[in-house]
Structure formats: C-alpha cells, structure tokens
Amino acid sequence: MKKIMIVDDEKISLMMTNHILSSAYSTVCASSGEEAIQLFKKEKPDMVLSDLRMPGMSGYELQQSLQKEYNEQIPFMFMTADTNEETESKGFENGAMDFIHKPFRADILLKRVGNILQTVEKIQGLKQAAVMDPMTGLLNKFSSEGEIAELCKSAQGVLMMIDLDSFKLVNDMYGHDMGDKILIRFAEILKAVVRPIDVVGRLGGDEFIAFCQNVKEDIVIEKKSRFINKYIIDAAKEFMGEDMTIPLGASIGCVFVPNEGTNFASLHKKADKALYTVKQNGKHGYMFYTDLSEDIQKEESQSGDLRNAIKILSERNKNKGAFLLSFEHFRSMYQFYSRLKANYNNEAAILLFMLKEKEHAAVPIEDAADEFMEVLCSSLRQSDLVTKNNALQFIVMLPEISNSDINTVTERIMQNWKSADSSAMFSLSFEQGMIE
Structure with a gap:
C-alpha cells in the first residue's frame, strides 16, 4: 500500500485530510515542517501532501529541504486556501506536482493523489527501462x-569482465527458450555473489561486467569464481537433465583498481586481456591482468619476431600417443577440420567411445575413466585428438584416415581395453562417423 505523509499545522484540517486518505492509503501525519523532516527519514513515504503556509517552515521550504537532503525529486502536492495564481506558479517552479485548494471535496483529493502516484509509477518504470536489461x-x-x-575514478576494488562459456551451444542444442532460462539463472547467480554496494550488469549476449568495491585480495575473486562455476552447472542440469554435457561455466578477467589505473577504458582493455587468457587456457576460471604470464606479456610487446612467436605457439613437453584436449579446444579443432574438408576434401573420422558400468563394479567410475583414457591415448597416433565428453564418454578425431584403417584402430582400442583391470567391470562400445 502506498504511503502518504500529510503535513498541516491546523489540527482539524490535518485530521480531516487523514480521514479521507486513510481509506485508500497508509498515512503518516506531521504538524510542522520540522516534524515532517524527522518522520520522512523514518517512514520514507511515497509522496508528501503539505499545507503551503505554516509557521516556522513553509511548505516550499519543506520541499526544498527534503529534496536537497535526499538529492532526488520527491513527489509533492500542496494544500492552500490562497487563490493567488502566483502562489501556484511558484510551487510548480519548485517542482510541485499539483495543488488543491481548501476546502476540498474528498473525491477530488483522492482522485488527484491517485493521479500523482500513477504518474510517479510511470516515470519510475520509464527510468528503470532505460537503465535495466529487460531479460x-x-x-x-x-x-x-x-x-x-x-567508481573507477575514486573507489578501490576489482573490475571483472565475465563471459558465460559455451552458451551458444545451449541455444543450438536446446533452443532459445532454454537459452533465456540459463541467462536469467546466470544473472541470479551473479547477483548472489555481489553485495549491494557492488555493480553488476549485462553488456549483451553472454557478456557481463561487475565491479566489487574494497576487494584487495585474489582469494575473494577465487571464491566467487568457484561459486559461479558450480551453480551454473547445477542450474543447467536442473533445466536440461543430469546427462547434460555442455561445458557451461564462467571465464573472468580481472583488474585491481586503482593499482592498474583509474581510467575505465584502459582498465576495461586490461581486464579483457586477462579474460582472453582464461578462455585460451581451458576457461571456467579467473585471472588478474597482473598475473599474465611472461610469454603473453612478451607476445604483446613483440613486433614481427617470428622465432619468438613460434616458441610461444609450440607445444612443450610433447607426449607420445594421441593429443589430449579440453572439450572446448577439441571443438575448435573439429571446426577447423570441418573447414579443411570443405575446402580441400580432407577426410577425418570421428569416434564416440562409451563405458558402461556392469553390476556391482568395485572400481570407482573416475578410476575406470582414467584407465580407459590411458588406453585410448596410447592406442592412437600423435596426430589423433582425444577429449572427454562426460564421465563415461570419450570423443576421438582421426585425421587423414581411410575406412579400413578406422576398423583397425577401433579393434586395437577394444583389444587393449580387454587387457585393462577395469574392463571386467565396465563394458565398452562405440559409434563412428566422418567429419561433415
């Protein structure tokens, strides 16, 4: 229920006005401007209905005092027995929304107060629409x-650029209605990890921004990152089912303010560089601009130095067997080979291996999966690619291979798995196809 503050030094007039308005609104009464100032702070009314001429502090002075103290346009309506047009003109210049002349009819007063409150609601709605992301x-x-x-000009804290990883897959696989649900839940999760003094917003699509005030240590952001990444997966499984395999998560690029400056554009770029590094190194985590590796810092400062660029790009500590990749990196390679096929007709096979737990398996699923991954990688060439789809599913990409060779590879993997300890408790099956 809307709350109206009534201010009038005439006791009978105050009682009558309160009697009329209390039938439709919550009311609070003050007999002077000074008393109204004290009550306003406590009651926070939605509008003020004040007599214009009062001893000590006039209605004009009350209005100006409240607006100066709270630095906002407070809905005011004046009551007056004065019929002078200059009186009304001065009131409107000061920001009054309406006048009503004493004596007044009850229905006229209720109608005018209702009109003011409706106007205020429309204005607030328009203001909210102008600053809020509607979804x-x-x-x-x-x-x-x-x-x-x-905030960056004067406050201390952390600026964060936040990406919702793999969100496009939700739209592609489950539709845009599901995508909207995930975005809304992700926003709720972000709200949960920031305080009222912090700022969080949506830049568009799956990109978000936040500023956490008075944060000075990495550990605070680490906890926020863990919370976000845990609960977005929980939400995805709630909406899409426990067998959901989309690697949703949050990548966060961070910069300390004012340590790295106070100019927002410059800080934004630094946080973006940290975010890019997170996304290039497995996603689902955070990084501060000051923690960027020496290699990346050198890469940014080098100009035309091919030898150093190759060193940065090259694989270190190359292992035997297949190339094991995160799901996101594997996805990028799949897309690359799909382009190769379209342009050069290069053939590549895609295999999906599935472990299935037999009854009363004594080996934990995680251990069996690790053992199969070792079998898989050791059974393949260095040019073959492997990733984990979920706890018991593994995807293999075999570039430049014929159909007859695919059979040889799958037979070798199946045979090697039979020799593994976990094979007695986990059966193995597979599906195969070609990259499109």
Whole structure:
C-alpha cells in the first residue's frame, strides 16, 4: 500500500485530510515542517501532501529541504486556501506536482493523489527501462559501464569482465527458450555473489561486467569464481537433465583498481586481456591482468619476431600417443577440420567411445575413466585428438584416415581395453562417423 505523509499545522484540517486518505492509503501525519523532516527519514513515504503556509517552515521550504537532503525529486502536492495564481506558479517552479485548494471535496483529493502516484509509477518504470536489461534484471551496458566508470575514478576494488562459456551451444542444442532460462539463472547467480554496494550488469549476449568495491585480495575473486562455476552447472542440469554435457561455466578477467589505473577504458582493455587468457587456457576460471604470464606479456610487446612467436605457439613437453584436449579446444579443432574438408576434401573420422558400468563394479567410475583414457591415448597416433565428453564418454578425431584403417584402430582400442583391470567391470562400445 502506498504511503502518504500529510503535513498541516491546523489540527482539524490535518485530521480531516487523514480521514479521507486513510481509506485508500497508509498515512503518516506531521504538524510542522520540522516534524515532517524527522518522520520522512523514518517512514520514507511515497509522496508528501503539505499545507503551503505554516509557521516556522513553509511548505516550499519543506520541499526544498527534503529534496536537497535526499538529492532526488520527491513527489509533492500542496494544500492552500490562497487563490493567488502566483502562489501556484511558484510551487510548480519548485517542482510541485499539483495543488488543491481548501476546502476540498474528498473525491477530488483522492482522485488527484491517485493521479500523482500513477504518474510517479510511470516515470519510475520509464527510468528503470532505460537503465535495466529487460531479460536479466541487471543494469544494461550503458548504465553499468557508466556507474563503473565513475567508481573507477575514486573507489578501490576489482573490475571483472565475465563471459558465460559455451552458451551458444545451449541455444543450438536446446533452443532459445532454454537459452533465456540459463541467462536469467546466470544473472541470479551473479547477483548472489555481489553485495549491494557492488555493480553488476549485462553488456549483451553472454557478456557481463561487475565491479566489487574494497576487494584487495585474489582469494575473494577465487571464491566467487568457484561459486559461479558450480551453480551454473547445477542450474543447467536442473533445466536440461543430469546427462547434460555442455561445458557451461564462467571465464573472468580481472583488474585491481586503482593499482592498474583509474581510467575505465584502459582498465576495461586490461581486464579483457586477462579474460582472453582464461578462455585460451581451458576457461571456467579467473585471472588478474597482473598475473599474465611472461610469454603473453612478451607476445604483446613483440613486433614481427617470428622465432619468438613460434616458441610461444609450440607445444612443450610433447607426449607420445594421441593429443589430449579440453572439450572446448577439441571443438575448435573439429571446426577447423570441418573447414579443411570443405575446402580441400580432407577426410577425418570421428569416434564416440562409451563405458558402461556392469553390476556391482568395485572400481570407482573416475578410476575406470582414467584407465580407459590411458588406453585410448596410447592406442592412437600423435596426430589423433582425444577429449572427454562426460564421465563415461570419450570423443576421438582421426585425421587423414581411410575406412579400413578406422576398423583397425577401433579393434586395437577394444583389444587393449580387454587387457585393462577395469574392463571386467565396465563394458565398452562405440559409434563412428566422418567429419561433415
């Protein structure tokens, strides 16, 4: 219920006005401007209905005092027995929303108060629409960047650029309605890890931004990162089922403010560089700009030095057997080979191996999966690629291979698995196809 503050030094007029308005609103009464200031702080009314001429502090002075103290436009309506048009004109110049002349009818007063409250609601709705992202309820790009830019000038804390990893797969595999659910839940998770003094917003798509004030240590962001990554997976499984295999998570690029500066544009770029590094190294984590590796710092400063560039790109400590990749890196390689096939007709096979637990398996699933991964990698060439799809599913890519050779490879893997300790408790099957 909306709350109206009634201010009038005439006791009878105050009682009558309160009697009329209390039938439709919550009311609080003050007999002077000074008393109204004290009550306003405690009661926070939705509007003020004040007599214009009062001893000590007039209605004008009360309005100006409250707006100066709270730095906002407070809905005001004046009551007056004065019929002078200059009186009304002055009131409107000061920001009054309406006048009503004493004596007044009850229905007229209720109608005018209702009109003011409806107008205020429309204005607040328009203001909210201008600053909020309609889907997530977070601040939109313009508002969040504006608020954070102001904080960066004087506040201490951490600026975070946040990406929702693999979100496009949700839209592609489950549809945009499911994608909207995931975005809304992700926004709720972000709200849960920030405080009222912090700022969080959606830049668009799967990109978000936040500023956490007075944060000085990495460990705070580490805890936030773990929380976000845990609960977005929980939400995804709640919406899409426990067998959901999309590697959702959050990559977070961070920069300390004012340690790395106070200019928002510059800080934004630094946080973006940290975010890029997270995404290039497995995702689902965080990194501060100051923690970027020496190799990456050198890479940014080098110009035309091919030898150093090759050193940075080259694989270190190359192992025998297949090339084991994270799901996201494997996905990138799949897309690359798909392009090769389209342009050069290069053939590559794709295999999905599935372990299935037999009854009363004494070996934990994790141990069996690790053992099969060792069998898989050792049974393949160095040019073959392997990733884990979920706890008991593994995807293999075999570049430049014929159909007859595929059979040889699968037979070798099946045979080697039979020799493994876990094979007695976990059966193995597979499906095969070619990269499209």
